[in-house]
Amino acid sequence: MDGHDSLTVRPSTPADLHALEQWSCEEPVAWVDRTRLREEMASGNYRHEWTWIAERADRPVGRALWWGRSDATSPLTLDCLLVDPGEKHPEDIATALILAGRDAFDDAGELEFNVDVAVTDSTDRSVSAALEWREAAAHRGGFTRTTERIAFARTADDPRPEISTRLRFAAGTDDQFRVLFGAVAAGSLDSHTRSMVAEHGVAALAADDLAFYSSLPGLREAWQIASRTDGTTVGFIVPTRNAYDAAISYLGVLPEHRGNGYVHDLLSQMVRIHHDAGEQKIVGTTDATNLPMRAAFERAGFGVTRTRIVHAR
Structure with missing residues (x-):
């Protein structure tokens, strides 16, 4: 690391709030400014015990903000990582900040x-x-899997996609959705799905998906199974919310029915469910390599908002 002073990494305290607010960023990446920091601290999505500071001789040289749900006991994501631009090796300080957070939140699950x-x-x-x-820094800190994802959004003012005339949608039980989560894993283009199956198997993936999406905000009764008019199941949709907006959380087409454009029918149904419920904005993401899903978003009136680089374990 640079300089002769050793690096100290510690969680912040309320007394650090003013110093945390002084950070800025000239790099072309999204970062958390003073206004958002205060808002997220007030909501409980950021907390001092989830915020880490790197210092040399009591001078701040790094800041790491971890985000979590307001009712959670531990965070989910490292939301903003900044290092003083005067540091010649920012990856060293960033690694120390990541490792400190991971050590503190190691029981938090999939950070x-x-x-x-x-x-x-x-x-x-x-x-x-x-x-x-x-x-x-992410790789040195244990986040060994990196995926590029594309984020999309649309509003209620955008033209709604057409209602599907070839599929019928109905509610389903947890057991039905668990089976479907496993069934659509075969041939999936989603990097997380493929990694989870390779490491833990299809049954574990299905159970994990069901538990995760059930934990998200939104109405469980909005989940629907899609079938053709002859009763043949072709896929399913899981519309939920994130902490801020309505979300296209999951849609799946069974392998034997792929290539027929059903992804458009499923996405159209999810859009209409959200807007019919009064949601003004809907967001969604997909892997940059998942070209069919990207095309479906565009066809359903979604615009690209950003690229997200996701570092995961």
């Missing part, structure tokens, strides 16, 4: 580190430089 950039800036050298040291 992630997210870095957002504007899609139009994705080939800019300043973007790649900002991503490189963060990725190096």
Whole structure:
């Protein structure tokens, strides 16, 4: 590390709030400014015990903000990682901050580190430089799997996609959805699904998916199973919410029915469910390599809002 002073990494306290607010960022990545920091602290999505500071000789040289649900006992994602631009090796300080957080939150389950950039800036050298040291720190800090995802959004003012005329939608039980989560894993283009199956198997994936999506805000009764008019099941939808907006959380087409464009029918149904419930904004993400899903979002009136680099274990 740079300099002769040793690095100290510690969680913040309320007395650090003013210092935390002084941070700014000239790099072309999304970061948390003073206003958002105060809002998230007030909501409980950020907390001092989830916020870590790196110091040399009592001078702050790094800040890590972990985000969690307001009713949670531990965070889910590293939301913002900043290092003083005067540091020659920011990856060293960033690694120390990540490891400190991971050690403290190791029982929190599947932690992630997210870095957002504007899609139009994705080939800019300043973007790649900002991503490189963060990725190096992520990997050294134990986040060994990196995925590029594209984020989309649409509003109630955008034209609604057409209602499906070839599928029928109905409620389903947890057992039915558990079976479907497992069934759609075969041939999936989603990196998390493929990684989970390879490491833990289809049954574990299905149970984990059911538990995770059941834990999200939103109405469980909005989940629906899609069938053709002859009663043949072709897929399912899981519309939920994140902490801020209505979300396209999960849709799946059974392997034997792929290639027939059913993804458009499923996404259209999810959009209509959310807007019919009064939601003004709907968001969704997909892996950059999942071209069919990207096309479906665009066809359903969604616009690209950002690229998200997801570092996970």
